[in-house]
Amino acid sequence: MAPKVLVSDKLSETAVQIFRDRGVEVDYLPDLGKDKDKLLDVIGQYDGLAIRSATKVTEKILAAAGNLKVIGRAGIGVDNVDIPAASKKGVIVMNTPFGNSVTTAEHAIAMMFAVARQLPEASVSTHAGKWEKNRFMGVELFNKTLGVIGAGNIGSIVCDRALGLHMKVVAYDPFLSEERAKAMGVTKVELDELLARADFITLHVPLTDKTRNILSAENIAKTKKGVRIINCARGGLVDEGALAEALTNGQVAGAAFDVFEVEPATESPLFHLPNVVVTPHLGAATTEAQENVALQVAEQMSDYLLTGAVQNALNMPSVTAEEAAVMGPWLKLAQHLGAFAGQLTDEPIKAINVLYDGCVSHMNLEALNCAAIAGIMAATNPDVNMVSAPIIARERGVKIATTRQEKGGVFEGYMKLTVVTDRRERSIAGTVFSDGKPRFIQIKGINIDAEIGAHMLYTTNEDVPGIIGTLGHTLGNAGVNIANFTLGRAAQGGDAIALLYLDEAPKVEVLRALEATGKFSQVKPLVFDVA
Incomplete structure (x- = not known):
């Protein structure tokens, strides 16, 4: 459908x-x-x-x-x-x-021109029949220093346009590397230096706890006297009351704002002040x-x-269509590893550790982590998915750790998932074969090669004769067909495991019959979503 x-x-x-x-x-x-x-x-x-x-x-x-x-x-x-x-x-x-990046950047540049030359006030005056040529004395942008707070997608376009106007550009952005700044033709500085040097300041950062009031009263006081401030990013980045006071006392010569702390903005400390240009959040308003x-x-x-491709998601790692095609089997494997661990864990989980080796270590590990966590959490919450699982894990205080390493085994790549509780650590590893099918390759440190089916049976026991016969006989008598049978042991006479791929789920009576033999320390039916 x-x-x-x-x-x-x-x-x-x-x-x-x-x-x-x-x-x-x-x-x-x-x-x-x-x-x-x-x-x-x-x-x-x-x-x-x-x-x-x-x-x-x-x-x-x-x-x-x-x-x-x-x-x-x-x-x-x-x-x-x-x-x-x-x-x-x-x-x-x-x-x-990215769809409105150029438009928003152009609006910021337009607002900078408007406040530099007092264009809105001059327009109103001229419409009123006045000819106040001497009243509106502006400043050039040429050779002035523009301080850009936030040099990401929109900020970088503003930098490019400002350089075209032959402005000097300094940028403050904790994520801006020296190499990237050099390639952009701007000088990377700390915030205090930007405030002290800039003739114009424009903001292009999201509103977060760290950026809220980044231009506070304290920081506005650090600016060069006569600075002009432009905000076409988000309301709340500038303390509007503090800016209004700085505009009144002459510390700031002008401001141009497209965004406000409260929107729709029917009132603001900035309204009705001279040389303040305001627009009603028009940054993206072009056809x-x-x-x-x-x-x-x-x-x-x-x-x-x-x-299944995920682009520009705010609550999940992005996965391109190309990644989705390549990673599909690995995402399914991550989910299966998580489902195995989740179905066998009946106590609170303290930590989830995931090791990525070889080819898989170069993939989108954040997305793979989400799939593994979803597999684990689905054991107790069938409605969980890759988006909600990390939220649930975080709410429960589960620590997530990821390790990436180059090829260190016989497989081109593999994943190993370890779940930690107060009582034990349980690990399982898997890989994807050339046919694109996920396989389990290790459980509890015991090497195996197990195809994954919708219905499986996992047993643990001592390595003694008769285990295969007991499993086959009991399941056969109950009419349960075995599609695939995998055995493994740590050492002769030591711990051993069996993983059976069944054509149907075993009934409770079958599980009780196996437990009644006294040969198994654990008998656990497992279900996997192999669709």
Whole structure:
């Protein structure tokens, strides 16, 4: 059955057609997002939800979204989506951070020009029939120093445009390397140096606990006297009250703001101050950007629903379509390893350690970790998936550790999963053969070669004669057919294991009959999702 998507905000018809062309069933109801009660009634029908800013995806909406797998936001901001609730529900939340990058960067440059030359005030004055040529004395951008806080996607475009204007550019970004800064043609500096040197400051960072009020009263006081500040990123990055005071006392010569602490902004300390240019969050408001983000979100959601590729997700590692094709068997193996450990562990888990060796060590380990954790957690929560599993593990205080190493064994690559509890450590390893089928290759340090089936039986015992006969006889008498039989032992007469791939799940009576023989220390039926 084709996946079904609801578009509850206004998206271009071209974007809606992308869903249809890709084989996704789509309902285009652009006004539905404004009616939360109607949305609540219908959301359970859909696998995907495409939105802009009008639709509010609350915890209540998510609770009613029994089939929902992905939410796609056409744009950057996802303030209208309850991401923690979506994560717990196992719903991927995507945005489109690159579709409006050029548009937002251009708006920042336009705002810089506007505040440098007092264009809005001069326009209003001239419209009023005045000719106040001497009142509006501006400054050139040429040879001035622009301080860019945040040199990521949008910030780097602003840097490029400013260099084209022959400005000197200094950038503060903890993630900006010296090599990248050199390639961009900018000078990497610490924040205090930027504040002291910049004639203009523009912000291009997300709003987080670390960036909130990054231009506080204290930091504004460190700026060069007469600086002009531009914010087209997020409200809350600048203390608006402190900035208003600095504008009044002359520390700051002008400001241009497209975003505010509270939006819609009907009032602000910045309003009505001279040489303050304000716009109503227009950074992404061009026809090109709106079309770009709509097309991008349609492509991303279709890719995920049809191929499993994850792009620009905010609550899950991204996996490209190419990665999904190569990693598919390894993701399935990670899930199987987790399912094995989860079904055998009946006590609180303290830690999960995953070792990646050889070819698999160069893959997307974050995604593989999510698959392994989901396999473990599914033993106690069948509704868990790759999105919600890490959240559940974190809430339970489970520590996750990852080790990557170059090829160290006979296999081109393998994964080893170890689950740690207060009483024991349980490990299992697996690989993917050239046929693309996952295999178990080691349990409890005992080497094996086991095909993975939907129904399996795991037993532990001492290495003594008669184990194979007992298993075959008991299962045969019960009419349970064995598709594959794998044995392993640590040493002659030591610990031994058996892993049987069965055509059907063994009944409780069969398990009790095996336990009654007294030959097994553990008899455990296992179930794996091999679809």
